[in-house]
Amino acid sequence: MKKLFSIIISAFLMMNLSFAVSFGETVQTSESMESVQVNQASQVGVITKDDVSRGLLYCREFPVTVQIEGANVPTEEKDVPPLIVASRTLIPARAFFEAMGATVEWDAENRIVTVQNDGSTVELVIDSPVAKVEGKAKIMEVPAMIIDHDEDGDGSTMVPLRFVSEGLGAEVSWVASTRTANITPANNEIVEEETSTFETNYGPLNLLNSNAKEKMIVIDIGHGGSDTGAIGNKGTSNELYEKDVNLEVGLKVKELLDQAGARYIFTRESDVSVPLYDRPALANDSDADILVSIHNNSFDTAKPEGTEVIYYSKVDEQGLDEGALYGIYSKNIAVLVQKEIVAILGTANRGAKESEHLAILRRSSMPAIIIEGAFMSNPGDLEIIRTAEYKEKYAYALVKGLITAMNHAF
Numbered sequence: 001m002k003k004l005f006s007i008i009i010s011a012f013l014m015m016n017l018s019f020a021v022s023f024g025e026t027v028q029t030s031e032s033m034e035s036v037q038v039n040q041a042s043q044v045g046v047i048t049k050d051d052v053s054r055g056l057l058y059c060r061e062f063p064v065t066v067q068i069e070g071a072n073v074p075t076e077e078k079d080v081p082p083l084i085v086a087s088r089t090l091i092p093a094r095a096f097f098e099a100m101g102a103t104v105e106w107d108a109e110n111r112i113v114t115v116q117n118d119g120s121t122v123e124l125v126i127d128s129p130v131a132k133v134e135g136k137a138k139i140m141e142v143p144a145m146i147i148d149h150d151e152d153g154d155g156s157t158m159v160p161l162r163f164v165s166e167g168l169g170a171e172v173s174w175v176a177s178t179r180t181a182n183i184t185p186a187n188n189e190i191v192e193e194e195t196s197t198f199e200t201n202y203g204p205l206n207l208l209n210s211n212a213k214e215k216m217i218v219i220d221i222g223h224g225g226s227d228t229g230a231i232g233n234k235g236t237s238n239e240l241y242e243k244d245v246n247l248e249v250g251l252k253v254k255e256l257l258d259q260a261g262a263r264y265i266f267t268r269e270s271d272v273s274v275p276l277y278d279r280p281a282l283a284n285d286s287d288a289d290i291l292v293s294i295h296n297n298s299f300d301t302a303k304p305e306g307t308e309v310i311y312y313s314k315v316d317e318q319g320l321d322e323g324a325l326y327g328i329y330s331k332n333i334a335v336l337v338q339k340e341i342v343a344i345l346g347t348a349n350r351g352a353k354e355s356e357h358l359a360i361l362r363r364s365s366m367p368a369i370i371i372e373g374a375f376m377s378n379p380g381d382l383e384i385i386r387t388a389e390y391k392e393k394y395a396y397a398l399v400k401g402l403i404t405a406m407n408h409a410f
């Protein structure tokens, strides 16, 4: 890693890149490239060689210090010092990248600098005020530029400090009395807490493909309100209601479907009663393409354990099957979701099973599955059902299997 980094840095030295940073006004976001062009003409295209010369002279007299978490960003003799042009601070890219621990690509032909740090990406084009942050076009008051401060024909690439720092998720504060810019990098601990552990362990989910994104998914969160569903440790002070477990799983599913770019409707998103037959009716009325019902299992004895997914393959009056009608089969969704849940949760594999006796499956017209995560009547299963990890993994595996099935079918 260190070797790779020093290679990157020396590549930078050879390219004479430096970073420039700007302070003061907020960066404007443009909705379209057209408005970017307008802004560029009216505000940004006015930086002249004289502006740069004045900035250099002034900052030689009144130097600007750049710090990352209180430590000075070291610059070398040959670097252009941090400088203020048109009220924006520019900083040499090389020193800045090195201090931030960022990685950089330089596209010499198109004069594009791409900076990446902790998953954030900023793309700058030399002399262009239009930058991209996470792929979205934004305007800089002062563009990245190459400045040759000692006119030895060997310039440094300067980038706007505030713009790039904030684009990389860092915060910048300016202490006017000491002319010091202090950068606080993104707090990784918080980011990691916000990112769920299952993504860390199992990798990010795939996005749905463009056809699959058009499909409507109905997610049915089983039970709710006065209907508790199965009750774990019934009659003790430690009772657990299936409706609450299902709801937690379902709300995580919603977050993951958002990430995947899915269209969806939920039968409930809080602890409310929803009549059983209203659930498939909602799916039918919303022209859903897929119905997924989230449950946990229960039995009269403590012995049965593990995961099963139930489906019911439909055929319409004309004899058309799910593939002809919807382009996807209940069985395929069931098999893939079952596989992911068992793999990720480590529960006993009871398989994907067909049944025509469940109202959710029988009364819905589209391909549909019911997931029974684990048995609340089994002590071992109940112990894991109680954990936050179980609900996260259940949701993640469900969405992963669903995405795989949909991307394959559509």
Ligand SMILES: [Zn+2]
Pocket (backbone or CB within 6 Å): 222, 223, 229, 230, 242, 295, 296, 297
């Ligand atoms: Zn249930």
